[in-house]
Amino acid sequence: MMEWQVANAIPHLSNHTCQVWLSKTTDMQPWHVRMLNDEERKRAQSFRKDQDRARFIIGCALSRLVLATQLNMAPHQVPIDRTCPICHKAHGRPRLPHGLLQWSVSHSGDVILVAFTTDAPVGVDVEWMNATWDLDVVKMADGILTEREIVHILQMSSNDRIRGFLIYWTRKEAVLKATGEGLKIPPLNVAVSGPQQAPRLLAFTGRPDDVDNIILHDLNLDLNYVAALSIFSKTQKRIEQYDASVLMQEGFGWKDYYI
Known part of the structure; x- marks a missing residue:
């Protein structure tokens, strides 16, 4: 099986690849919260357990950091929409307008996984x-x-x-x-x-x-x-597996912006 490569930069996401990023609750930094939008902060505050809150924040922050690089914008500017199509509350599957990029988030125990593709619906699940x-x-x-x-x-x-x-x-x-x-x-x-x-x-x-x-x-x-x-x-994509520990701690240029 493939090993997780420690990423020292966020690679370009092509039509032929699927990137899967691995983070852990120990990667959480105070500046991560500053990348979140108001709805994400509100939801983060609703979690009673610190571990649940950390997993949610890291999932949001990791998503924003990777998407920001692909879309050439600041992480807090990435227009993530979590509106549920049924109840219209902000707990639905995260998505971007106009079908720009697709991603899926899963977390369990101390692990958070986020998978990204340019065009193909993607789902990831992890269980402790x-x-x-x-x-x-x-x-x-x-x-x-x-x-x-x-x-x-x-x-x-x-x-x-x-x-x-x-x-x-x-x-x-x-x-x-x-x-x-x-x-x-x-x-x-x-x-x-x-x-x-x-x-x-x-x-x-x-x-x-x-x-x-x-x-x-x-x-x-x-x-x-x-x-x-x-x-x-219908066609195979190359799976690229990245360890996000350095990204989540250093921010690759964004840490100083949000501190």
Whole structure:
């Protein structure tokens, strides 16, 4: 699997690539908040737990830093819109006007992932796995895994079942996030390949044409995390994986502007 390259600059995002950036809650800096718009600051303040607040702020700040470079503008000027199309509150999927660039944010535990493409809908999902968990995987799988997928999980050793479930879950969630609808679509509508198999969308209830238009990738993190990436594209894109630690600490020219 690909390794995460520590980025000392933000590379140009081409039509043939998908950039995935990795950050951690320990990367958070006070100046990050100054890049956010009023709605983002308000939402950040609504989180009761410091970790939840940090993950949200880092997801916003990382998105703005990368998008600012691609759009040649200041991070706080990037016109991100999170208006929910149903309730019109600012908690919907982030997007830019006129379909300029596409990106997806996911966070779990101490990890934040943000994936970017120029034109193809993209979805990323990461899940933290606690090695001490003693969970009923079959109960967890209710409403998420198909009968065939549950059988596959039960054939695994008890030590591998939680990771196996999360591999299924992140692959499904990445696909659903790429649609822009997320869990408004039941996970049971999506059938994916399982653990020890190359990531692949096998079936999509009600959307059979999408099966040949969705590319799935697993993302390599440490043993406590499982992550997947989905791109709506008929042609393969080169996946570029960047460690954002230096970017988030140094800002590549923006830190002094916001301090």
